[in-house]
Amino acid sequence: MSEGAALIPRHAFLLTDLEGAAGVTHWRQTRTGGGPEQEAARKLLSGEVNAAIASMREADPTIRVSVWDGHGTGGLDWALLSGADHVYRHDHPGSFPAVFEAATREPDPIDAVFFIGQHAMEGTGGNLAHTYSSTRVREHLLNGVAIGEFGTRALHAWAVNIPTVFFSGDDIACREAQELMPGLVAVEVKRSISVTEAECLTHEAACAAIAAGVARVMNGEVHEEGVTPRFQPDGPFEYREIKRAKWGLVPRPNRRHTGDDLADVLKRI
Numbered sequence: 001m002s003e004g005a006a007l008i009p010r011h012a013f014l015l016t017d018l019e020g021a022a023g024v025t026h027w028r029q030t031r032t033g034g035g036p037e038q039e040a041a042r043k044l045l046s047g048e049v050n051a052a053i054a055s056m057r058e059a060d061p062t063i064r065v066s067v068w069d070g071h072g073t074g075g076l077d078w079a080l081l082s083g084a085d086h087v088y089r090h091d092h093p094g095s096f097p098a099v100f101e102a103a104t105r106e107p108d109p110i111d112a113v114f115f116i117g118q119h120a121m122e123g124t125g126g127n128l129a130h131t132y133s134s135t136r137v138r139e140h141l142l143n144g145v146a147i148g149e150f151g152t153r154a155l156h157a158w159a160v161n162i163p164t165v166f167f168s169g170d171d172i173a174c175r176e177a178q179e180l181m182p183g184l185v186a187v188e189v190k191r192s193i194s195v196t197e198a199e200c201l202t203h204e205a206a207c208a209a210i211a212a213g214v215a216r217v218m219n220g221e222v223h224e225e226g227v228t229p230r231f232q233p234d235g236p237f238e239y240r241e242i243k244r245a246k247w248g249l250v251p252r253p254n255r256r257h258t259g260d261d262l263a264d265v266l267k268r269i
């Protein structure tokens with residue numbers, strides 16, 4: 001994966017989720033009402049994000065860093081965050097497109113996406129795997145192919161010419177990311193045993209692994225060709241969300257969006 005231009009960010013966009021941080025392995029740490037366990041989980045993710053930012057700044061003291069807290073009920077402890085220029089909250093399902101469009105606007109547009117703490121898609125057996133809703137969604141399909149949160153957002157970014165260069169999470173989630181973009185830097189901070197169990201690196205080791213992975217990006221190891229998606233559907237595009245009754249909850253109706261503009265279709269999810 002060495003063809004094409006090296007992608008060295010000048011303004012990084014960090015997309016964070018709570019379920020893929022080392023030490024976060026059970027739903028009770030991630031859901032509303034998690035109490036002290038969720039607070040502890042937020043500290044772990046915040047440490048991983050700080051390690052990524054510190055590594056970026058070590059390589060390039062003038063880099064710009066924007067962070068989007070992508071976990072539905074808040075995955076970051078904002079008081080602990082260090083080194084970011086901007087931080088965005090996730091307040092409702094439409095937050096990502098709104099935040100992402102703001103971040104891509106002139107005069108200071110982002111030029112690379114980093115996923116930190118991301119989980120695998122529903123049905124893969126990954127630790128805390130789900131697709132958007134951990135209780136109501138069976139799968140999301142883009143032109144008939146199942147894609148998870150990573151795929152949806154990385155393809156959305158690619159559709160507006162922003163490459164995804166870095167990913168951290170469990171081994172199953174890393175594999176999912178590298179299947180779509182083999183040349184991104186993927187850092188395994190835990191190995192999935194089951195949906196609610198994983199063999200984790202210590203927090204210290206996870207932070208060190210993330211810092212080392214980010215340094216590889218900053219050294220120019222990621223190239224355009226390596227992060228061009230292996231799955232590029234042709235238009236017109238159709239995105240379907242298939243619900244299911246999980247844990248006895250009554251599913252809401254399935255949703256479907258179609259159109260000729262990929263970013264426009266993906267942003268309606």
Ligand SMILES: [Zn+2]
Pocket residue numbers: 017018019070071072
């Ligand atoms: Zn989450």
